[in-house]
Amino acid sequence: MSEDTDAKVRPEPAAKSRQHAGAVAEPDEVLSPAPTAPRRRRVTWTPYVLLVPAVVILLAALAYPVGWQLVTSTQQFGLAQQFHVPPDFVGAANYLTLLADPQVWTVVARSLAFCLVNAILTVLIGVGLAMLMNAVGRLPRLILQIALLLAWAMPVVASMTVFVWLFNWHTGVVNWLLTRLGFDYVNHNWLASPLSFYFVATVIVVWMSVPFVSFSVYAGLTQISGEVLEAAQLDGAGGWRRFANITLPMIRPVLMIVLLLQIIWDLRVFTQIKLLQDAGAPIASTDLLGTYIYRLGVASSDFGMAAAMSVFVLILTILVSAPYVRSLIKEDN
Amino acid sequence: MATATTAPAAAFRPGRLLATAAAIVVALIWVFPVYWMVNSSLLPNVILTSATPRFVPTGFIDNYVAVIKSGGFLNALGTSLLVTLIAVAACLLFAFCAALAISRYKFKGRTSFVLTILFIQMLPAEGLFVAQYKLLSSADLLNNAGGLAVLYTAAVVPFTIWMLRGFVAGVPADLEEAAMVDGCSRGQAFFRITFPLLAPGLVASGVYAFLQAWNEFTIALVIMQKENSHTLPLWLRSFLMQSNSRATDWGQVMAASTLVAVPVIIFFLIVQGRLTSGLVAGAVKG
Structure with missing residues (x-):
């Protein structure tokens, strides 16, 4: 957290009381190293940095699979693809097969x-x-x-x-x-x-x-x-x-x-x-x-159909x- | 309901008596499966397969000994502990940072992040496990505790963020600021003032994450197919299926279920109150 160092730089009482005054509304802005600068301008990166780990794991373990599923649901995927034969693009065929299947x-x-x-x-x-x-x-x-x-x-x-x-x-x-x-x-x-x-x-x-x-x-x-x-x-x-x-x-x-x-x-x-x-x-x-x-x-192992059904x-x-x-x-x- | 408050306390109230009787009967029905699990686990198979069931256990513990000695149990316990600990630690750390961000800062994209979190929480494992299987297999992480822990962390992080957000928002930022006025650095103020106040929230969220990861069945079934990488729920299932091929030793199966259930029940009782209020947060106020 970059704000840590910022806070330590300003031990003067004046700066402190200023920090306290604005504290309730905008704690991130208050600690900015240049209190004379217009406050609302500065974009603080701290919240984004704090979100990184959660976002990364959600992207990797949930968003990627959802994307994979969308792509795969348009592909002919079967046993042959288990042996690294690239799957064929079949468009909405999987969905149509599903919709036509009474089961x-x-x-x-x-x-x-x-x-x-x-x-x-x-x-x-x-x-x-x-x-x-x-x-x-x-x-x-x-x-x-x-x-x-x-x-x-x-x-x-x-x-x-x-x-x-x-x-x-x-x-x-x-x-x-x-x-x-x-x-x-x-x-x-x-x-x-x-x-x-x-x-x-x-x-x-x-x-x-x-x-x-x-x-x-x-x-x-x-x-x-x-x-x-x-x-x-x-x-x-x-x-x-x-x-x-x-x-x-x-x-x-x-x-x-x-x-x-x-x-x-x-x-x-x-x-x-x-x-x-x-x-x-x-x-x-x-x-x-x-x-x-x-x-x-x-x-x-019919991943195409399974993906379509999952979607x-x-x-x-x-x-x-x-x-x-x-x-x-x-x-x- | 209202009768109870208006009628004199000593008066005979048949309605209330009936309600009490109904409450006891319902309680007995609801607790019966749990009771039956423990009861059967303490009886030898000869009694369990006889024509009349026995409702009082004899204190027979051979079932437990046999289950623990069967080997798979300790192995699965180890796997479950490893997966769960990684998932809980990662989940708490990630969720805590994110909760701090959304409850202490106003920033662009905050609302859409919260919205996404809530929607993700609703994604069914049943609609994703095929893709997650392919993901882990391409990363060569099938049958790997770390791989499963990554999926569990992602599955539990959204709700944990939502739960912790409430706790972080409950600690006023003024407290931290006041400590800084008194000469603490921001880091000191956080660790001396805010962190101790958040401890109950972290414990509750941690136990929640623990329960989710410990009990999870669907993803584990797809990811951990090798027998020596089974988690406890999978081990319990295969224990039941193996014994299905012989004549099922229900005493042992129930002993195994009891071993899996007891730690969960204890942990669950710790967080129950917060779970209810977290899921229906605020709905009561109308």
């Missing part, structure tokens, strides 16, 4: 459906549990919060092994419980059909995501003053009306952000689907966007994230 549309539709169902379920249950936290006394609330925190803290892969074990067809405790309750679930294979595969995946994703929603919404609920609710009650508003007309509007900002984040996160769900597929589910009929790209790019996912994510980023910016200013 791609199935995967996209499945991912969107999975994402929406999971995000909405997560937010509904999360809000329910937040209201529950708000409704009970300290001890039950603490118990509920600790349980949710433990679920939230579990590493994804560890939770996945546990759920695969819980839903194990032969000795899993879920089948045992359902059989005890009178249903015929002896040796029921949950992962065999796509619908029950997605049911298990949804249970896992919701279990993992609800704690974040509950804690965020609960924080919002504690901001609502009890007096307002009480006044509404005295005026004859029932429980539902109090919820719809007071609570809901007040937690709306939190709800919107949390819902957006869930949609963004659930759209990119990969680990859960991949590990459930590893556990013995049919792959082609359970693929979502992430695992589909993985199969294209890593398993069959598609990136655009989808950016479209979905835009409102979230906008609201964060609004908060920042």
Whole structure:
């Protein structure tokens, strides 16, 4: 930081008090070695120097891959290119192939459906549990919060092994419980059909995501003053009306952000689907966007098609994230 | 909710009782998978594969011994530690500099930098891993802890900048200036006054970066394909898959999961509060 030396050069009291006076507004300008010069002229390089490391690593590890992806998505890339044959430029052919492939549309539709169902379920249950936290006394609330925190803290892969074990067809405790309750679930294979595969995946994703929603919404609920609710009650508003007309509007900002984040996160769900597929589910009929790209790019080395698909996912994510980023910016200013 | 404050404390409130019961039941459902992991890890496989599950552990620790002795665990632990430490150190340093720049200076391009940071944070690994794989393979860094650490640093730096920005902005610049009036150099003022005040923020961001890198699965799966370069999540996956080919020893798999999960849970509890407020920053104020 070049400013260090500048500061040391001026020990005279006059300069110091001048520094102090302007300090709050423009700390970088205040330390300029020529305090008599017009202040606003001088461009300080310090902030740019400070940004260099972060920018360099982001360019290298994120921007370059994005660029590579854009270029590669217009190339015919296959096994031959593994042996250093330069790829052919094919323009939009990869995209056209993708768009014409019914399998791609199935995967996209499945991912969107999975994402929406999971995000909405997560937010509904999360809000329910937040209201529950708000409704009970300290001890039950603490118990509920600790349980949710433990679920939230579990590493994804560890939770996945546990759920695969819980839903194990032969000795899993879920089948045992359902059989005890009178249903015929002896040796029921949950992962065999796509619908029950997605049911298990949804249970896992919701279990993992609800704690974040509950804690965020609960924080919002504690901001609502009890007096307002009480006044509404005295005026004859029932429980539902109090919820719809007071609570809901007040937690709306939190709800919107949390819902957006869930949609963004659930759209990119990969680990859960991949590990459930590893556990013995049919792959082609359970693929979502992430695992589909993985199969294209890593398993069959069709980088051109994988890149085109990735670009598609990136655009989808950016479209979905835009409102979230906008609201964060609004908060920042 | 409001009933609780208006009704006399001693009155019998069936609604509240019902809510308490519901809270306890939900808590039990939510904690069950975590409990089941620990419980199964402490039971021998004979009991686990019997027709009726056993809900109380016997204090059987052979599963843990077998997992640790299996060799892959310690190796993966080493790789995970190396990757995570490099990523956390680099991430903190880079993010701290950047946070200082965007919260202490007004400069051209500041807003677009902040905007880019926020958008980058949303980029899905699932849309990038193929390109990152090619990048590392052309740099001959596949199966290399350093290469993976570079990708992790880039993935975590944006959120860390965003998080640290709040902490840096929370320390008033006047404090530093006052110290300089009292005769400190700018460097001294920074390290004696500002830095100690930022320590909690650095710890929180560091733990966050640690958790992200430690738990990451997708990029590692693509980059670290060789078995001796597996990180802990990959090792856990291959441990499960290997035991799938035999009859799965669920006791050992659960012991392995517990070993992976426990340090994470402890660290997570340290930063949880800041995570929630960081992600929904300010939304509550409406």
